Amino acid sequence: MSTNEMATDRCPVCGKGKLHEELGEFRTDFISDDGKHRDVIVPQIKKLVCGQCGEYILDPESESxxxxxxxxAMGLLGAEELMRLRNSLGKSQEGMAELLGLGKKTWCRWESDDYFQSEAFDRYLRLLVFVPSNVEALKLIDKEKRDGKTDLSRTFRYVPDARSTEVLARQFLPVLMDGPFN
Ligand SMILES: [Zn+2]
Known part of the structure; x- marks a missing residue:
């Protein structure tokens, strides 16, 4: 349905008012690490606003x-950076979700801008970028779990010392840093 068609529609919330188009900046916020609310202002967002109740609808592009x-604004890795990370590991979207222990479609959504990772998961992903041997460790963890071996002392035996992977990390980083990753 196009925006013009929708403009003549009735409001789905109150069922009474008619929707009209408004173009303007959109304000939202988030709570940063220090516990404070931070504003995010997005320019040129199209809203369909109800003349009666004041509710509005956003199209999918605006939501993205x-x-x-x-x-x-939250300082999280962007959709394109996640795609580059996945490609550097030679993984499909589903393969990436499997490796990380995510639901099948979660990674796919993160690569679009419909949803994004939490701060905690963002740090987890950065560990894979800065210490590539963590990817190998993850594969082992995944295998061990599938085999029903969940004892931590077993897994730790396989995780190499991060320092021994410095050379690898130096080769790997430029690939990921080439672009908006900074
Ligand atoms: Zn309404």
Missing amino acids: RISAAQRH
């Missing part, structure tokens, strides 16, 4: 733009 702006 708002989501991307919030993600950026």
